[in-house]
Amino acid sequence: MVVFRNIQNNQLYGHIGGNKYMNLVTGVEGEVSDEVAKKIFKINLQATKIIEDFPVIKKLISEIGLTIDNN
Numbered sequence: 001m002v003v004f005r006n007i008q009n010n011q012l013y014g015h016i017g018g019n020k021y022m023n024l025v026t027g028v029e030g031e032v033s034d035e036v037a038k039k040i041f042k043i044n045l046q047a048t049k050i051i052e053d054f055p056v057i058k059k060l061i062s063e064i065g066l067t068i069d070n071n
Helices: 034-040 045-053 056-064
Strands: 002-006 012-017 020-023 029-031 041-043
Touching (some): 045 056
Antiparallel strands (some): 020 029
């Protein structure tokens, strides 16, 4: 799963295929058009790699309500 940061609210989202994304904190899934996705999502390679290597981190993100700063 590729992980993105929503630049509007600093929440992490996972790309689940096509135009579908899932908020990793709330678990809510939804469709986002390509145009909107390009404007609000920035890929987070570090989070993608960590979740790929340690899948339990995805659950931890949800449990603690983790947000990511733009630093």
